Amino acid sequence: MDDVRPNPDALLASIQTEEAKLKRGRLKIFFGMAPGVGKTYAMLKEARKEEAQGVDVVVGLVETHGRAETAQMLGGLPAAPRRKVDYRGTTLEEMDLDGIIFLRPQLVVVYELAHTNAPGSRHPKRYQDVLELLDLGINVFSTLNVQHVESRAEAVRQIAGVQVHETVPDSILEQADDIELIDVSPARLRERLAEGKVYLGARAAVASDNFFKEENLVALREIALRLTAERVDQQLRSLRKNRPAGSSGRLMVAVGPSPYSLELVRRTRRLAYAQDASWLAVAIEPEVPFPADAQRQFDKNLALARELGAEVIFTRDQDLARALLRVARENHVTQIVMGRPHGFRWNEWLNGGSLLTKLLKEGDPIDLHIIPPPVTKARWTKPRSGTLDWTGYIQASIGVLIVTGANVGFSALTGYWSLALFYLLAILLMSMRLGRGPLLLAAALSALLWDFLFIPPLYTFYIAKFEDGFMLCLFFVVALVTGQLTSRLRIEERNERQRERRASSLYRLTRSIGAATTLDEVIAQASMQIKETFDADCGFYVANSAFGLPASPHPSGELKLDEKEHGVAVWAYRNRRVAGRFTDTLASSEYFHVPLLTATKAYGVMVIKPPPERSLSLDERDLLESFAQQIALVLEKDALQSEAESARILSKSDELHRALFNSVSHELQTPLAVLQSGLDELKRVSHSQNDRVTDAMDDAMERLKRLVKNLLDSARLETGRLELRREWGDVRGLIDQAIELVGNSLQSAELQVQLPTSLPLLNVDFALMAQALANILHNAIVHGTPPIKISLIAEVSSEFLVIQVRDNGPGIPADLMQNIFDRFVRAPGAKPGGSGLGLSISKGFIQAHNGTLEAHNLPDLGCLFTLRLPLEKAPASITLQS
Numbered sequence: 001m002d003d004v005r006p007n008p009d010a011l012l013a014s015i016q017t018e019e020a021k022l023k024r025g026r027l028k029i030f031f032g033m034a035p036g037v038g039k040t041y042a043m044l045k046e047a048r049k050e051e052a053q054g055v056d057v058v059v060g061l062v063e064t065h066g067r068a069e070t071a072q073m074l075g076g077l078p079a080a081p082r083r084k085v086d087y088r089g090t091t092l093e094e095m096d097l098d099g100i101i102f103l104r105p106q107l108v109v110v111y112e113l114a115h116t117n118a119p120g121s122r123h124p125k126r127y128q129d130v131l132e133l134l135d136l137g138i139n140v141f142s143t144l145n146v147q148h149v150e151s152r153a154e155a156v157r158q159i160a161g162v163q164v165h166e167t168v169p170d171s172i173l174e175q176a177d178d179i180e181l182i183d184v185s186p187a188r189l190r191e192r193l194a195e196g197k198v199y200l201g202a203r204a205a206v207a208s209d210n211f212f213k214e215e216n217l218v219a220l221r222e223i224a225l226r227l228t229a230e231r232v233d234q235q236l237r238s239l240r241k242n243r244p245a246g247s248s249g250r251l252m253v254a255v256g257p258s259p260y261s262l263e264l265v266r267r268t269r270r271l272a273y274a275q276d277a278s279w280l281a282v283a284i285e286p287e288v289p290f291p292a293d294a295q296r297q298f299d300k301n302l303a304l305a306r307e308l309g310a311e312v313i314f315t316r317d318q319d320l321a322r323a324l325l326r327v328a329r330e331n332h333v334t335q336i337v338m339g340r341p342h343g344f345r346w347n348e349w350l351n352g353g354s355l356l357t358k359l360l361k362e363g364d365p366i367d368l369h370i371i372p373p374p375v376t377k378a379r380w381t382k383p384r385s386g387t388l389d390w391t392g393y394i395q396a397s398i399g400v401l402i403v404t405g406a407n408v409g410f411s412a413l414t415g416y417w418s419l420a421l422f423y424l425l426a427i428l429l430m431s432m433r434l435g436r437g438p439l440l441l442a443a444a445l446s447a448l449l450w451d452f453l454f455i456p457p458l459y460t461f462y463i464a465k466f467e468d469g470f471m472l473c474l475f476f477v478v479a480l481v482t483g484q485l486t487s488r489l490r491i492e493e494r495n496e497r498q499r500e501r502r503a504s505s506l507y508r509l510t511r512s513i514g515a516a517t518t519l520d521e522v523i524a525q526a527s528m529q530i531k532e533t534f535d536a537d538c539g540f541y542v543a544n545s546a547f548g549l550p551a552s553p554h555p556s557g558e559l560k561l562d563e564k565e566h567g568v569a570v571w572a573y574r575n576r577r578v579a580g581r582f583t584d585t586l587a588s589s590e591y592f593h594v595p596l597l598t599a600t601k602a603y604g605v606m607v608i609k610p611p612p613e614r615s616l617s618l619d620e621r622d623l624l625e626s627f628a629q630q631i632a633l634v635l636e637k638d639a640l641q642s643e644a645e646s647a648r649i650l651s652k653s654d655e656l657h658r659a660l661f662n663s664v665s666h667e668l669q670t671p672l673a674v675l676q677s678g679l680d681e682l683k684r685v686s687h688s689q690n691d692r693v694t695d696a697m698d699d700a701m702e703r704l705k706r707l708v709k710n711l712l713d714s715a716r717l718e719t720g721r722l723e724l725r726r727e728w729g730d731v732r733g734l735i736d737q738a739i740e741l742v743g744n745s746l747q748s749a750e751l752q753v754q755l756p757t758s759l760p761l762l763n764v765d766f767a768l769m770a771q772a773l774a775n776i777l778h779n780a781i782v783h784g785t786p787p788i789k790i791s792l793i794a795e796v797s798s799e800f801l802v803i804q805v806r807d808n809g810p811g812i813p814a815d816l817m818q819n820i821f822d823r824f825v826r827a828p829g830a831k832p833g834g835s836g837l838g839l840s841i842s843k844g845f846i847q848a849h850n851g852t853l854e855a856h857n858l859p860d861l862g863c864l865f866t867l868r869l870p871l872e873k874a875p876a877s878i879t880l881q882s
Contacts, residue, residue, distance in 0.1 A: 025134040028178040029113065030143045033224040034217060036189055036198030039143040039182045040064075040111060044073040047109050047141055051077065058105040061095040063112075066200055077109070085118040092118045097129045100138075107139045114148035114166040122571070124584050127168045134175075135575060144168065146224040150308060151266040151273075159219045160211050169307040170269055173231065181228045186217035234276060249334040251279040253305075254324055255312075257294035260339055260373055261301040267371050268337040269308040277334075281305035282327050283314050285619065299617070303584075314619045316499065317492070321358035328366055337369040392438035399430050400445040407454065416454040420475045423450060427479045431486035443479040447472060502623060505533045509627055513634045522638075523556035526606075526631050531558070534620065536610040540596075541569050542635065543604045549573050559607055561591070569593050569605040576602050578625070582616055592616065594625055596632035603635040724765045724848060728874060731759040731794055731801065734766055738773035742781070749781045749788035756795060761874045764849055769869075772845040772853075773803065775838035776865050780807035783863070796871070803867040811857040820855050 028046075030039040040062065051057040059079040064071040080103060083096040094117055100108055115126040123129050130140050147156040150167040157163055173179065184192075190212060192198055199207050253268040255261045265281060272279040283302055290298055306312055313331070317323035328336060336359065359368060403426040407419040423446035430442055451461055455468050463469040512525040523540050530538045539559030541549045549570055553559055561569070568586045572579040572593040580589035592608040606628045610616060616624070732755060739746065762769075780790045784807045791806040812820055819825050821843045843853045851869040858864055 023137065025136065025138045025140060026177040027130065027134055027140050027142070027172075027175060028180065029173065029176045030141070030182055031146070031179050031224065031228065032143075032182045033146050033220040034189065034212070035145060036192050037182045037184050039145075040067075040070050041073055042180065042182050043109060043141050043143055044070065044077070047077060047107065048073070050107055056106040058100060058103055058108055060100055060108045060110045061093075062109060067197060069197075080108075085120060087118050087120075094118050094121060095126065095129060097122060097132065100133065101136060104136075105138065107141065108133055110140055110142045113142040113144045113172070114168045116166050120588060122586055124587065125166075125168070127172055128584065131172075131175075132575065146220055146227065149173065149227065150304070151270045152223055152227065154263050154266060155223060156220065160213075160216045162211055169304075169309070170273065171307065171309045173227075174273075174309075179228065179231060181224065183221070183224070186214050186221060189217060190214060230274060234273065249275055249277040250332055251275075251277055251335045251337060252324070252328055252331070252333040253279070253281055253310075253337040254320070255281045255283050255298075255301045255305055257290050257298040257301070259297060262304060263373075264337055264339055264371055265301060265305045265308060265310070267369075269310070271335070271337065271369065278311070279309075280311040280313055280327075280331060280333070282324060283312060283619075284320060284323050285314060285316050295615075295617070312622075314622065321355050321362065324355075324359065325362055325366075333366060335367045335369060337371060340370050340372050392434045393441055396430055396434055396438035396442040397445065399426055400442050400449065402426075403446070404449050404453065407450075411454060416450075416456075417471060419454050420450055420471070423475070424479055424482065428482060428486055431482075432490060440480065443476055446479060447476040450475065505529070505623065506626060506630065510630050513631060516634075519554070519635075519638065520556045522631070522634055523554045526627070527557050530608065530624075530627065534608070534610060534616075534624070535614075536608050538609065539607045540631075541573065541605040541607070543573065543602065549605065553607065557607075559591075559609060561607060565589060565591055565593075565607065569607060573602050573605050578621075580607075581610075582621060592621070592624070594628040596628050596635060598629070598632050598636045600636075603632050603639070606631065724768070726763050726765055728761050728763050729766050731755070731762060734762065734764075734770055735773070735792065735794070735803075737766060737770035738777060741770055741774035742777050745778055745781050748786075749784060749790055751777075752789070752791045754791065754793045759794065760796060760801065760871055762801065762869065763872050763874070764869065765845075768845045769849065772842040773805075773867070775842045776805050776853075776867070779838055780805055780809070780863075780865075783807065783809040785809050785861075797868075799871055800868045801871055803869075805865045805867075806858065806862055808862045811861070811863050812855060817855070817857075821853070 030043045030046075032039045044062070047057050047059075057077060059074065059077050061082060062070075062074055062079075064074060080096055080100050082093040083099070085092045085094055095110065110126065110130055113127045113130060117124055117126060117129070123132070130142060133140055146152055147160075147162070147164050148167050149170060151170050153164045153167050189198075190208065193204055193208055193212055196204060198204065198212075251268055251272050253261075253264050255265065268279055268281075271277075281302065283298075302312055313327055315323050315327055317326070324336065327333070338356070338359070356368075356370070359366075400423070403422050407422055410422070411419060427439065427442050427446065431439055434442075448461070451463065451472055452459060455463060455472065457464060463472065509526065509529045512529060513522045516522040516525055519542065523542070526540070527538050530536060537558045539553035539557035539561060542554050543549055549566075551566070553561055565580075568580050568589045568591070571586065572595045576595050576597055577585065578592070578594050579585040580591050580593040581587065582592055590609065590612075592610070594606045594608065595602050596604040596606055606624075608624060735753065735755070739751070777790065777792070781788060784790065789808045791804075793804045793806075795802050816825065821839050823837055823840045825840075839853075839855075846853045846867060846869070849869055851867065853868075854866045856864045856866070
């Protein structure tokens with residue numbers, strides 16, 4: 001039976017996912033294999049149905065492209081004004097995101113999800129606009145073709161020969177609540193193209209001979225159907241299995257500066273989705289920085305991995321296989337995706353074999369997926385800088401020449417074999433500063449000069465003895481290997497120093513801001529650490545719990561921002577995402593905006609201004625986000641300490657309040673008993689002329705006793721010391737007991753009691769419930785309008801006993817309706833003598849019995865209180881309360 005029990009982690013993840021979905025808007029994608037299948041028409045038709053059902057629909061942006069059917073379907077739907085953008089002398093019309101947010105419709109219709117926005121827009125892609133609308137709880141309808149899905153773009157290029165530049169990450173399809181496949185046969189689509197229902201004029205003829213070839217459409221249709229089927233299959237597995245996504249395995253792909261990495265990332269994403277597995281992308285940073293073009297491609301590859309939902313991990317290691325296996329084992333990876341090697345390289349032999357060979361030998365039990373390279377006209381080669389740095393080669397040549405000169409002097413004192421040791425020593429020393437290329441040159445020059453100048457016959461490259469030739473070859477290999485190993489150790493040492501600097505930076509930041517005692521010190525210390533680590537100025541917006549971000553940064557920071565940058569900071573704070581420079585959101589900003597986030601909320605925004613000529617790598621941006629998280633944790637700690645102190649003070653205040661409340665209430669009972677005894681004696685011996693005086697004193701005594709009882713009952717409820725003494729009894733007995741408690745107050749009112757002939761037995765604390773009902777009746781008497789008329793009606797509804805009390809008073813003011821059951825709440829103009837505790841006590845007693853008490857104003861005049869108590873099945877033999 002244990003195997004079929006739900007996984008608690010899966011249930012928790014499912015609940016959290018459902019809660020997040022309730023807050024977000026719903027996304028429906030109308031999906032097709034190619035333009036012209038009818039996606040836009042179907043989307044507008046569905047939008048019209050929603051509008052007919054009362055949904056507030058707004059067309060964000062839809063292009064008809066001259067299609068009459070689409071234009072007819074679009075007509076009549078309310079549309080948001082478009083935003084005009086001037087770009088290179090042309091006016092472009094884009095969707096006005098801010099205008100739609102201002103309108104706050106229930107549903108927005110958005111055309112072409114993969115569209116690229118005009119420069120200067122908040123987001124570079126339209127799907128990012130859609131995500132912002134969804135985060136605000138606005139539903140969206142949109143359209144998408146299969147060639148614009150990121151993981152399928154390369155397959156479409158190979159099929160149709162078209163390079164797709166506008167794509168959306170597959171995660172968008174995962175977030176979609178509904179995907180409707182709009183499907184037509186390839187033959188019918190070509191007919192629509194010929195009829196001018198897809199493209200007009202010459203464009204239709206060109207499309208028919210290229211992208212819209214029947215064999216292309218068949219392949220595209222297969223991809224669209226397969227993608228839709230994969231989504232359905234994944235949803236079915238999620239419904240059948242109570243486990244969190246990704247529990248079936250974990251995939252990993254290495255990402256480098258090659259465009260080939262894009263295809264590896266896409267394939268890994270598709271494999272992970274098909275297997276319902278999590279995946280990560282490993283970035284192994286190089287020995288020396290990449291050239292500018294390669295660095296841009298490297299950042300692009302990592303950005304795509306993140307977009308598609310990968311966890312990105314940075315590491316440094318000279319041995320790629322060792323690095324991949326280390327990361328794989330640390331993260332419990334079960335499958336590694338890698339590209340197929342391009343032939344054999346001589347340095348692989350020196351390093352112990354190819355990457356694939358090492359992974360096969362040492363990667364057990366990790367599975368390997370070998371992906372062939374895409375078919376392209378030119379094979380990618382390792383990026384090289386535009387100009388070769390000759391400094392190292394010149395230094396290596398000079399060093400070898402210096403050693404050669406020294407060897408000429410020593411050659412008369414030692415044998416020529418001993419001179420090779422001087423060359424080896426020089427190569428070892430050079431390996432402490434030079435790279436692989438200069439070391440290879442130094443080894444080759446040393447071997448050649450040793451042979452030419454010192455091995456007989458002199459001044460020739462001819463070697464007479466076998467042992468001399470063997471020694472020369474051995475010298476070259478030893479020199480090369482020794483230099484390479486020493487160089488590798490130096491590089492690993494440098495990488496270790498970089499890791500240490502990163503850890504030290506985080507440690508110094510954590511220690512400095514953790515030791516700060518005020519917010520000003522926290523901001524000042526954080527600014528100083530960021531300045532030292534990144535050579536960049538920074539500023540901080542610290543959020544106010546009531547008003548969000550302030551108008552200006554914290555004065556302890558170094559930056560003063562204008563209104564534009566403040567707007568970017570507000571966006572980053574509200575959306576809990578990085579924005580500005582180096583990002584795809586508001587990229588025209590000069591600053592990098594990082595929200596200060598914890599698991600629960602955002603505490604502000606950190607704004608970084610690096611020098612204009614400097615670009616932050618993804619590793620540096622990750623470190624900045626780690627800085628921001630540490631700062632946010634300190635701000636959260638301070639906020640929690642303030643809240644704890646406020647709660648402690650409030651608790652002490654409440655404790656003192658309750659102690660005083662209880663003391664005063666109990667102390668009043670003794671003098672009340674003495675006064676009541678004296679009043680009874682006075683009434684016994686009084687004469688007729690003093691009856692009005694004693695009656696007034698009696699009324700005042702009843703009010704005072706009721707006040708003290710209410711105070712005691714309220715204290716019992718507040719301290720949680722209310723104990724129920726349940727007994728089985730009759731509803732009529734409960735009502736009679738309540739009327740008796742009201743006492744003389746009913747003499748000024750007309751009470752009508754309506755009870756059905758058959759009422760069930762109740763299992764309640766009759767003393768408490770009678771007091772609760774008496775308080776409601778007394779409230780009706782106090783607020784009734786003479787002649788006071790009160791109705792008490794009891795009935796059985798489903799599994800509840802329902803008791804209604806109606807009066808003919810002015811009703812409850814609208815501004816008090818939400819607080820009518822709070823303590824010490826009294827209506828304006830109420831008669832003097834009340835404490836405002838009766839209804840609060842009644843609701844507390846009723847809720848202790850798992851019941852409810854509600855109040856409503858009647859349409860004409862008066863107020864209705866409705867009491868509901870759950871009914872229980874009475875046992876066969878009971879003793880009724882007398």
